[in-house]
Structures are given as C-alpha cells and as structure tokens.
Amino acid sequence: MKALTWHGKEDVRVEDVPRPSLVNPSDAIIEVTATAICGSDLHLYHDRVPSMQKGDILGHEPMGEVVEVGSDVETLEIGDRVVVPFTISCGACWFCEEELYSLCDNSNPNAELARSMMGHSPAGLYGYSHMMGGYAGSQAEYLRVPYADVGPITIESDLPDEQVLLLSDVFPTGYMAAENADIEADDTVAVWGCGAVGQFAIQSARMLGAERVIAIDRFDERLDMAREHGDAETINYEETDVYDRLMEMTGGRGPDRCIDAVGTDAHGTGVVAASDRVKQRLKLEDDRPYVLREAIKCCRKGGTLSVPGAYVGRVDNLPFGAVMNKGLTIKTGQTHVQRYLEPLLNRIEAGDVDPSFVLTHEAPLEDGPEMYRTFNDKADGCIKTILRP
Amino acid sequence: MATQDTTRDRQPGDAQQPDRAESGDGRGRLRRAITLLIGGVLVVRGLRRRSLRGLVMALAGGVVLGRALGVSPSRSDSESATPMGAGESTEVTRSITIGEPAQDLYEAWRDPETMSKIMGHFADVQPQSEDRLQWTVQGPRGWDASWETRIVDEQPGESIVWRSPADAMVPNEGEVRFSDAPGDRGTEVTLTISFDPPGGSVGSAAARRLDLVPEAIAGKALSRFKSLVESGEIPSLDENPSARGSGDLV
Numbered sequence: 328m329k330a331l332t333w334h335g336k337e338d339v340r341v342e343d344v345p346r347p348s349l350v351n352p353s354d355a356i357i358e359v360t361a362t363a364i365c366g367s368d369l370h371l372y373h374d375r376v377p378s379m380q381k382g383d384i385l386g387h388e389p390m391g392e393v394v395e396v397g398s399d400v401e402t403l404e405i406g407d408r409v410v411v412p413f414t415i416s417c418g419a420c421w422f423c424e425e426e427l428y429s430l431c432d433n434s435n436p437n438a439e440l441a442r443s444m445m446g447h448s449p450a451g452l453y454g455y456s457h458m459m460g461g462y463a464g465s466q467a468e469y470l471r472v473p474y475a476d477v478g479p480i481t482i483e484s485d486l487p488d489e490q491v492l493l494l495s496d497v498f499p500t501g502y503m504a505a506e507n508a509d510i511e512a513d514d515t516v517a518v519w520g521c522g523a524v525g526q527f528a529i530q531s532a533r534m535l536g537a538e539r540v541i542a543i544d545r546f547d548e549r550l551d552m553a554r555e556h557g558d559a560e561t562i563n564y565e566e567t568d569v570y571d572r573l574m575e576m577t578g579g580r581g582p583d584r585c586i587d588a589v590g591t592d593a594h595g596t597g598v599v600a601a602s603d604r605v606k607q608r609l610k611l612e613d614d615r616p617y618v619l620r621e622a623i624k625c626c627r628k629g630g631t632l633s634v635p636g637a638y639v640g641r642v643d644n645l646p647f648g649a650v651m652n653k654g655l656t657i658k659t660g661q662t663h664v665q666r667y668l669e670p671l672l673n674r675i676e677a678g679d680v681d682p683s684f685v686l687t688h689e690a691p692l693e694d695g696p697e698m699y700r701t702f703n704d705k706a707d708g709c710i711k712t713i714l715r716p
Numbered sequence: 717m718a719t720q721d722t723t724r725d726r727q728p729g730d731a732q733q734p735d736r737a738e739s740g741d742g743r744g745r746l747r748r749a750i751t752l753l754i755g756g757v758l759v760v761r762g763l764r765r766r767s768l769r770g771l772v773m774a775l776a777g778g779v780v781l782g783r784a785l786g787v788s789p790s791r792s793d794s795e796s797a798t799p800m801g802a803g804e805s806t807e808v809t810r811s812i813t814i815g816e817p818a819q820d821l822y823e824a825w826r827d828p829e830t831m832s833k834i835m836g837h838f839a840d841v842q843p844q845s846e847d848r849l850q851w852t853v854q855g856p857r858g859w860d861a862s863w864e865t866r867i868v869d870e871q872p873g874e875s876i877v878w879r880s881p882a883d884a885m886v887p888n889e890g891e892v893r894f895s896d897a898p899g900d901r902g903t904e905v906t907l908t909i910s911f912d913p914p915g916g917s918v919g920s921a922a923a924r925r926l927d928l929v930p931e932a933i934a935g936k937a938l939s940r941f942k943s944l945v946e947s948g949e950i951p952s953l954d955e956n957p958s959a960r961g962s963g964d965l966v
Binding site for chain 1: 813815900901902932935936939942943946947948949950951952953954955956957958959960961962964
C-alpha cells in the first residue's frame with residue numbers, strides 16, 4: 328500500500344509499504360478515506376520528538392471504512408464508516424474506566440521506554456514515535472486499529488467526511504482545552520495559537536460560556552478566522568506586546584483563563600526566544616516554552632492555564648515562582664478523545680458546530696510531502712489539510 | 717502505570733555499606749557527575765541511532781540518568797551505573813497495580829500458558845510438570861541457554877516463589893507477591909527476580925552474554941501480565957507496517 332513515511336528533519340516521502348493485518352483479536356483494519364495533517368505532525372517534521380525511526384508511517388487523524396475485524400470485535404462490522412481517535416486505549420484499565428483514555432495503562436507496547444523517559448507510560452498513539460507506542464500511522468491506505476470496540480465511532484448519518492473527520496483529534500482537543508480551563512460566567516479567555524486546535528478551543532470556550540475570547544497569533548488569516556467563526560478579539564504578537572495589550576484589554580487583571588494551543592514549536596520574539604532556539608539546536612533544551620512563559624505572566628492571579636499544545640521534554644527558564652505566587656492552576660494532557668466523541672458528534676449532527684470551517688486544503692496522499700511543506704511554511708493560508716489516500 | 721522499583725546491586729564483600737554518606741563529599745559528587753554524563757550520552761546517542769540497539773541504549777541511559785538525578789522511579793541503593801558486572805548478583809524488584817482480585821491473579825500467574833505469553837519477550841517457557849517450567853533463551857549467533865525452575869513455596873492468593881537448581885546454566889530465582897491496593901484499584905503485584913544468586917560466576921558470564929537486563933525483563937513481564945489479564949491481550953507491533961518492512965523492526 329501507499330503510505331507517507333518519515334525520514335528525518337523535513338523529509339517525508341510517499342512509499343510502498345506492507346499492508347497491515349489483524350494481529351490481536353480485538354483489532355480491526357480500516358481502509359482510510361480521509362486523514363488530516365496535524366500541527367503536532369510538524370513537531371515530527373522538525374525532528375523534535377525522540378525515538379522516531381526512518382520509515383515510520385505518520386498520521387493520527389483518520390476516518391475510513393472497516394474492512395476486517397478480529398474475532399473479539401463486537402461493535403464494528405465490515406462496511407461501517409468510522410472516525411478513529413488518535414489515542415489508543417484498552418477500555419479495561421483503571422484509567423480507561425475513569426475516562427482518562429490518553430493515560431491508558433495497556434496500549435503502549437513500548438511502555439518501558441516511555442517509563443524510562445517520563446516515569447510512567449501514557450497511552451499508545453498512531454504514528455507518533457516509538458516511545459509513544461510505535462504504531463503505524465494513518466497517512467496510508469490502510470490502518471490497523473487495536474481495541475476496535477473502544478476507539479472508533481460509527482457515523483450513521485450521511486454527514487460528509489469534512490464535518491466528522493476532525494473528531495479524531497483537533498475538535499475534541501480544543502474542547503478539552505476549554506474544559507480544562509475551568510471557564511466560569513463573565514470570564515475572559517486568551518488563546519495562544521490559532522491553528523485548528525486554537526480555533527476549536529475558541530469555539531469551545533464560547534460553548535462553555537466565556538464572556539470574551541482573545542485570540543493571539545501572527546498570521547492574519549488565522550486571526551481573521553478566529554474573529555469570523557469564534558467572535559474573538561485578536562492580537563498579532565508581531566505587531567503588539569502581548570502582555571501590555573492583554574492588560575489594557577482586561578483592566579490590568581489579565582485573562583482569567585489562558586490556553587496554550589501552540590506547544591513546543593512556539594515562535595517568540597526578542598533575545599529570550601533566540602536563546603531558546605540556540606539551546607534547542609544544541610540539545611540543551613527540548614522545547615521552546617515561549618508561549619507557556621508568556622501565558623504564566625499574563626494570566627490573572629488565581630486563574631487557570633490549560634495546555635493542549637504538545638511538549639516533548641524539558642523546558643528552560645519556566646517562571647515557576649510566578650505560577651506559585653500567583654496561585655495558578657495548570658491543566659494539561661493528551662486528549663481523552665473517546666470521552667468526547669459522542670457528545671461532540673451529537674453537536675455536529677444537531678448543527679451547533681460545523682468543524683469543516685478550519686479546512687483550507689485537500690490533496691491526494693501522493694501530494695503529502697508537498698502539503699507538509701505548505702503547512703510548515705504557513706503558505707497559501709494553510710491551516711488544515713485533508714489527505715485522501 | 718503505577719509501578720515502583722527498588723533495585724539492589726549486591727557486591728560480594730561490599731554488603732551493607734551506606735553509599736548515601738558518600739554523596740556529600742567531593743568523590744560522591746564527581747561520581748554523580750560522571751554518572752550523569754554517561755547517562756546523558758547514552759540517551760542522546762541512543763535516540764540518534766534510530767535502531768533497536770539505539771533504543772536499548774537510550775533506555776539504559778534513561779535508567780542511569782534517572783538514578784543519578786534521583787527522579788526516576790528506579791532507585792538504587794548503590795550508585796553503580798552497571799546493573800550487572802562480573803562477580804555480582806543483581807536482584808530487581810518491580811511493582812504494578814492490576815485491576816483484578818489477588819486470587820484471580822495468583823491463578824493466572826500459576827497457569828503455564830500465562831508464563832509463556834508474558835515471558836515471551838525474552839524466553840521460551842514450556843511446562844514440565846505442575847511445578848516445573850523449562851526456560852530457553854536465544855543468545856547471539858545461535859547460542860542458546862536453557863534452565864529449569866521449580867516452585868519452592870507458594871501461598872494461594874498471596875505469593876509464589878520459584879528457583880533454578882544451583883548448578884543451572886543461568887542460576888536464578890523469583891518471587892511474585894499479591895496484595896490489595898487501596899479502594900477500587902485492585903491488586904499490587906510485586907515481582908522480584910534475581911539472576912545469578914551469590915556464588916555463580918559462570919552463570920553471571922552466561923547472563924551477560926545473553927544480554928539479560930533483569931530490570932527490563934521484570935518490568936516488561938509485569939506490563940504484559942497486566943495487559944493480558946485486564947484487556948485480554950498483550951499490545952503488539954507484530955506485522956506493524958513501515959518503509960522498513962513488516963513487523964516491529966524498531
């Protein structure tokens with residue numbers, strides 16, 4: 328089959344690889360009909376995530392048609408149209424029972440490796456390094472889906488792929504980010520990063536009752552989208568000092584809730600940001616926590632900082648004294664996607680939300696490498712791309 | 717997952733020396749700095765290699781780093797960076813919490829089929845009788861090692877102890893204990909394995925040649941046991957596709 332594979336920094340290719348097959352009794356195989364490129368795929372593209380191997384298949388935002396099911400699979404049948412969450416979860420461990428699906432104890436075959444790096448292993452993910460499971464990704468014609476009764480949600484309605492595909496990751500991720508922000512009535516929520524996750528965090532903050540949402544980015548098309556679809560006020564951080572502007576907008580209080588929808592590849596300005604870039608190149612620092620630092624500085628005393636943006640390792644110069652003395656709460660984690668699938672699908676079906684507004688590009692899988700370049704360069708107004716295998 | 721480690725590297729003639737006292741003086745600090753350096757180099761080199769050996773190297777480096785920094789769940793009473801050296805015995809203890817009752821776990825552990833599944837990552841395990849298992853490990857260049865273990869003590873629902881004969885190729889012993897975890901969390905399962913108990917330098921050489929890392933063996937065996945009893949299967953990368961081919965060609 329054809330698949331998009333990783334070969335190192337800014338080197339992805341479309342190659343012929345073996346087709347996956349059923350391995351465990353609860354596996355299913357789906358024929359992928361649509362799969363998106365995620366902002367976090369760019370962390371892999373930049374070679375920021377440890378334990379990648381040349382030839383690994385990327386992709387973790389898939390939907391498709393069930394073509395094979397293992398002997399223990401009860402809820403899926405051949406021919407079902409499904410969206411597959413990026414988190415692989417067994418459904419049986421204590422964490423899954425608590426609906427903390429991205430913390431599943433059983434789904435990472437390389438749990439020992441993750442444990443040596445982080446103390447404990449989170450759930451396995453598709454196409455996101457060997458430490459995070461080593462499972463082949465979804466930017467391919469076929470995908471093996473372990474624990475098929477726990478992850479995929481069947482789409483019974485005739486909603487187009489564009490409206491349901493983003494249930495696999497970015498819509499639930501933006502929603503959980505807003506939920507983690509503990510939004511209360513009259514709250515002002517600031518969202519750093521207006522990519523797909525940021526856009527859904529903005530939408531979800533509104534759904535959860537935020538009074539005002541302030542969106543921060545440097546690309547006009549993303550800020551326009553946040554204004555148009557999320558009724559957000561906007562700050563272009565290349566034009567204005569974010570702290571000064573936020574204080575001005577909130578009477579000096581600062582936003583009550585801050586969401587870092589950027590993560591490890593943040594672009595900052597000034598000397599500190601330049602120093603982060605150098606340290607990262609010298610492998611003295613894994614992440615560039617520019618947004619994290621700024622959000623800590625800006626957040627209202629006693630406020631909440633929610634971090635859906637992906638970080639991979641160590642950060643430097645984190646002002647933890649400010650976190651402590653300002654009494655901030657930090658909430659984060661990979662998304663417990665399975666928890667949100669049904670409620671968010673219901674909202675899409677009811678017409679409350681149409682997630683397709685973030686989609687800017689569509690291309691056949693063969694054009695994947697070019698689409699990674701376009702997305703990476705933020706060229707052509709690219710915010711979200713669907714690949715069609 | 718909820719795991720905890722206590723690893724002891726016993727060295728003959730160096731029994732209960734409290735190493736902690738040393739960490740305050742210059743020698744201790746230098747040793748710690750060197751350990752940190754070695755750990756860091758292993759992690760970075762290992763991750764850069766992008767191969768199975770590289771990952772193993774990174775894993776070992778991570779363990780070394782974690783110990784030196786005192787942040788890893790692997791705590792070592794000594795600061796030795798090599799878990800298994802000449803003339804040493806290595807004993808490792810790992811714990812995991814499994815959401816099933818102790819009695820069920822005891823019975824599952826006692827089933828030879830379970831053993832062959834959960835130890836499959838390093839040994840082929842065949843039942844010889846109710847209390848005896850035959851273990852075979854494939855070493856490099858077709859060099860195999862094989863030994864028998866026999867259950868020497870057990871308390872149903874609580875513990876099982878097994879041991880190889882003293883003259884086995886790789887002398888070893890093991891113990892698994894089951895105790896209730898708080899609330900609805902199930903059972904805490906603690907596995908202790910020891911390769912080459914004191915006195916067997918020949919066995920130690922064999923263990924080294926086989927690249928047996930007790931910490932990795934114990935950790936993986938417990939993870940696999942937990943996955944099997946909780947979810948009915950062990951997560952697998954068999955036939956996992958990539959541009960390198962089919963299978964877990966890490």
